[in-house]
Amino acid sequence: MLGEMTASISHEVNQPLGSIVTSAEAGLRWLNHETPNHAEVRALLERIVASGRRAADIISSLKSLARNTKPERDAVDVAGLIDEAVLILRSDLNRRQIALRLEISRDLPQVRIDRTQILQVIVNLVTNAAQAMADGQAWNRTLAIRARESQQRVVLEVEDSGPGVDPKVRERLFESFYTTKTTGTGMGLAICRSIVEAHGSKIEFQSSPYLGARFSFTLGTEPNGQDTI
Ligand code: ADP
Numbered sequence: 399m400l401g402e403m404t405a406s407i408s409h410e411v412n413q414p415l416g417s418i419v420t421s422a423e424a425g426l427r428w429l430n431h432e433t434p435n436h437a438e439v440r441a442l443l444e445r446i447v448a449s450g451r452r453a454a455d456i457i458s459s460l461k462s463l464a465r466n467t468k469p470e471r472d473a474v475d476v477a478g479l480i481d482e483a484v485l486i487l488r489s490d491l492n493r494r495q496i497a498l499r500l501e502i503s504r505d506l507p508q509v510r511i512d513r514t515q516i517l518q519v520i521v522n523l524v525t526n527a528a529q530a531m532a533d534g535q536a537w538n539r540t541l542a543i544r545a546r547e548s549q550q551r552v553v554l555e556v557e558d559s560g561p562g563v564d565p566k567v568r569e570r571l572f573e574s575f576y577t578t579k580t581t582g583t584g585m586g587l588a589i590c591r592s593i594v595e596a597h598g599s600k601i602e603f604q605s606s607p608y609l610g611a612r613f614s615f616t617l618g619t620e621p622n623g624q625d626t627i
Contacts, residue, residue, distance in 0.1 A: 402574050403464055409585040410456045410518055413486070413525070414449040421445045459514040463592055473508040473620040476545045476552055483520040490525070494532040494539065501544040509552050509617040515593045516617065522586040523556040523613050529579065530560035530611065550619055557612040563605040571603070
């Protein structure tokens, strides 16, 4: 349990920590210019604050997941949540030369979720998709994030054009500590599964060799679009 908790926290806070360091380094470079650019430095400091807050939120949301405490449930706009995930991951996707396609239905109802947790699920699925395409040296690197309404739930999908999930990996995909990456922790999908199950859903996946993988799950909608908390 302690091992899983430690590995989960380090898996999830790695991204905001990386972003803090990169932003701080860029800020120092701007300050060292002959004429320091204060606007750039301010934007980078704001990014550092946001990433630091996100790391703290992630830790408390993982703690509540592990303790099985009464879950946080807020009415959340899915399109806004996906925008936030894209903002977090944009530089990663650019660095790996990945084209992003957003297919978000208009007028989606709000969903009733723990915002921080579901944001992490999206970030983990997109990060895996990006790594699969880059590591598999996919020539065509397209990542699609989709959201649509179906049977009074919102379906979220992350699809990549990477090598697909290796058939040998399928059975163990969601196991804690199972990874095929040299620097992986094997916690990403285990965390996604716990979070999605705590939201009364299940992660489904489809995969075809050389065509890519698609992970999806559904979220319950907010009755009458009202926040009843
Ligand atoms: P990690 O990312 O640390 O390896 P995960 O639990 O997120 O841990 O993933 C477990 C394994 O599942 C990965 O090592 C990889 O082999 C496989 N996998 C996950 N997502 C994809 C994907 N989109 N395409 C191909 N394989 C994937």
